Amino acid sequence: MVCVCRASAVHSAAPSFALSSLSTRPLRYAVLGAGFAGLSVTWHLLKLCHKDVSLHIDICDEVGIGGGASGVAGGLLHPYSPKVKPLWKGAECWAECLKLLSVAESALSSKELDLEMDGYQNMNGSVVLRRGILRPAISLKNLMMLKENARNGLDSCRIETIDEDAARNLVPKLYIPLNTAFYMPQAVNINSQRYLEALFIACQNLTKETSPSSLGHKELFLQKKSINDLGELEGTYDAVIVCLGAKMIMLPELTGKLPLRTCRGVVAHFQLPDDISNAYPELGPSILSDAWLAIQSPRSLYMGSTWEWKSTNSSPEVSEEEGSRAVAELLPKVSAIYPSIKEWSFRRARAGLRAMPPLTPHGSLPLMGCIDEIVRPNSSCKYWLFGGLGSRGLLYHGWLGKLTAQAVLSCNEELIPSELISWKKVMNS
Structure with missing residues (x-):
């Protein structure tokens, strides 16, 4: 499935004619959830978005950074399966996770970082x-x-x-x-809570790399609020990426529709x-x-x-x-x-x-993909899902967050491996 997007915004693939047709207002995205999935998607949206495209991202989480299961995770990270067969895409996931860990550590080592800022009480020590x-x-x-x-x-x-x-x-x-x-x-x-807070700071640092007067201005805001109905976001955003973990099944549009x-x-x-x-x-x-x-x-x-x-x-x-x-x-x-x-x-x-997540021939894999047909067919806003990471959220979040960001920016679900979107066919059969 390929979605229709008002302009290609992927940094490596945006054609010159698309940039000239961009609206003067920025792309507006809502990322629901500030755990492993939500912050990985946010980082990659900011990193991969074309430098000349203006982008506004709201991260919505009722508790804040790491308020859900991600912040409680034990943080033991390795690329191996508890089964005899090799873990699905273990090498790719391991490599991308190490990159994000390095990003978070670099954010903490920045001389410009004020560790005493309000809301970052856990930042002393190693990630x-x-x-x-x-x-x-x-x-x-x-x-x-x-x-x-x-x-x-x-x-x-x-x-x-x-x-x-x-x-x-x-x-x-x-x-x-x-x-x-x-x-x-x-x-x-990994100290999971400290890592998530550091990754959010890294996202903030990315937005500062562009000046307000530049063509591709980037903005990032953390909204401490709960989203009880996806309909309340209609008309405000170009895309909504649902990364709410277990709480996503409580959204009325998704209740009973996800195999979680x-x-x-x-x-x-x-x-x-x-x-x-x-x-x-x-x-x-x-x-x-x-x-x-x-x-x-x-x-x-x-x-x-x-x-x-x-x-x-x-x-x-x-x-x-x-x-x-x-x-x-x-x-x-x-x-x-x-x-x-x-x-x-x-x-x-x-x-x-x-x-x-459910068990598949490849193991228990997260759920991803465009969910317009589940939430609101023919909506002007595009809805995406990245969830069901289970007990391997830390390992999966880097690579799959990158794939999600690429799919959202280009409005192309085909960038996501088919085994991660096959759940939709099963649910619709």
Whole structure:
């Protein structure tokens, strides 16, 4: 399907005759959601839009940057599948994600950045913790899968097979059930909330690269408001990109029309008491197992996560009862690999509501595409969807956000891989 656009705005493909026919008003886009998907799309819209095209973007999120599941994510990043077969487009997703991480880090290192500005209380410290990830084999089936991943590993994120002694050199007192673990030294741990705030600042910096008097002026605004009906945006924008995660199924135009399931996950924060000297190694890897440990510092870590299917609770706040249940579920899984966790103290828990996509022959893939026929056929505004990233949102968001931006700017859905828009045919059949 190819949409009709009033002018081609893609930087690399805009013909000269199209630029001369541009309206004097800017292209106006609304990006709904300020998580991994929404901010990746925003960055790429600003980056890829032709320098001579004026562009106005409103990011709409009722909470603000990282207010949903993205801001709660544990942030363990690697390009491998939990199944035996290779992850769909793992190399492309990994490469683009690393580029966006670099963009965010550069934004933080800018001498012009004022970290004391209102609303950026989480900006002190690193966006990316480069300590690697360790995956112990916990069953024969799991061992086979990890060996297959190691054989098909990427040069940019290799997998090393190590025994228990080597694993304990990385993290003392680990227990490796089958005497085999898989170490990914180039895998990283992201502080998700800090990353999202840094990426938003990078988007702001992009808009400052053009002066108000230039032909292609760029504007970016964060609107802290909820969108309860897509109809309220009609007539204001040239395109609306829905990146609301689990909340998109609550929009009246999309309720019952998307093949998504919701899943609430709780992440627990643990700290090591000051009177205990058995700190985690300074550069020790994070750990993936039945539960995961995302190491923040020698005395601070996150443990996750639980899976509550069909939940509609999108609040990040966790009650004492829910937190206790989560810890009771996660602690035995972690202590089976890292017994020293019993010396750590639970501090608090946060939760996120994920939108889980359907299973396809290529795995569980996000939903993308133009949704005019679902929302408002023949509308002057074009509606797009980028959602259902599930538990791999951090890995997928960079490359797929770029593809979404290219499709929106050129009004061409054919730029999106067919397996990511095939859900529409299934829903319409």
